[in-house]
Amino acid sequence: MPDLLECQRDLADALCDGRESARAARWLAGDTLLNERRLAIYRTNVAAAATKALGAAYPVIQQVVGNMLFDELAREYQSRAPSSSGDLHEFGSTFAEFVGQGNVARSLPYLGDLARLEWAVHRAYGAADADLFDAPALAELPAHRQSTIRFAWAAGTTLIASPFPIVQIWRIHQVDFDGEFGVDWSAGEVALVAREGLRVAVHAIGAGDAAFIASSIGGSTLDAAAERALADDPGCALARLLQHLMTTNVICGFNDEEGPME
């Protein structure tokens, strides 16, 4: 397809950069000036679609920086890391690095971590539905075998550690938020992003809980993960966290070494 390929490359260049439309013009019929204005319609559409997709994945970043700055960021990001998929839900996977390193981050240093949190939420939204956790099966295991089980985690479960209170910031920007509009800036937070049923839940968790989850997701046994948790936070009480994660099926199965993964 030599002609067609060349034609599409020339048009692509013209859509990326308005100054590159001379080579595209030779493929187009009709008035050159009118064609230039009509190519601009496509340019606008392309930018708008990408910006809309980014806004859908990063609604809190959009609120924090405002629509005008967000549109500018989106345009710049699009030129640096253009969409490579026909599925725009995949667009924006590196936006957190982009905003975290950009000029805006100088005045809003938490922006990169907040964006990482939003991308995790975006991914968790469409992650596979988790199996129901079989609590009776766990209870039936003899105690010595319980300590060596490895948990299976719901798809999309992600930890994001930040020196900034990213969960509080995220939460006050949710449409259904009805609490106090205040953020305690004195400490950072670790966010746990996980699908609880069809809902994507975001929790701020303690250092010990975070160490447990990271270790367990990494493949450690229950005992080994609990040890890591106590090493990071000697006072941490894992029971409440585990209870919550099992009833919400964020922990959705276990492997007791001798048996198959449930």
Place this chain on the structure above:
Amino acid sequence: MAMTTISESAVGIGLRQPHYREVFERRPALGFLEVHSENFFLDGGASMHALERARSAYPISLHGVGLSLGSADTLAERHLAKLQRLVERIEPDLVSEHLAWGSVGGRHFNDLLPMPLTHEALALLSARVDRVQSVLKRPILIENVSAYVAYIDGDMSETTFLAELAQRTGCGLLLDLNNLYVNAVNFGFDPFAGLTDLAPTTIGEIHLAGHTRTDVGLIDTHGTRVCDDVWSLYDDACRRFGPRPTLIEWDTDLPTLDVLLGEAATAASMVARCEEAAHA
């Protein structure tokens, strides 16, 4: 999952997220629902559940916007595999894509860019449609797109191109009357004449939508009501092809569900009139 089948006189609407809840609560009498395939390239979650719920109550049409069938360099096999997985999961009544390209050299514009209407492009599209139909193990529908630029090279009209594509591949056509009208105005041809190129048996679905008038031409926004001229085209298409599954397509500035249902009711009354006339 309850099996549903689309009827020739079915009128449907595009199901968009802000209307999920209301559609499930009210269960409006619609002949089918259409969704964008790419919104469900997901492993699970709330959107997937909504689509499965919709599938149990209505015939479903999966309308793809991102496969970029006309890309000269390569067909996106990963995208096609995701579509295949969705088709196997939902078992839709209709699967459609566009006579368009959207990417080249790994960069995606996520837009429906028009193809030159050449023999070269026809050969490419025929091979691509063959490939998609063999992966999906079913015929698909190909839709005509709106265009703002036309190519110097052209061996045939868009409707002739589509008729030839259908004949070569066995695909059906999704005739978007708004797109046909937008192009007719932007490039100065008679949209009614285009309909005569198409064999009735190839028309698998009709799209109706709105556009915006600007000083550089009509822009296909899918953000307004269907205009009178497009309704006239629809009336002509109904007489010419008989009733075909018809969709009210609305993507930007989404109105209330009742506005969409109103447009669907208008289409349904035109189908009914046309059926009465055929039986008289």
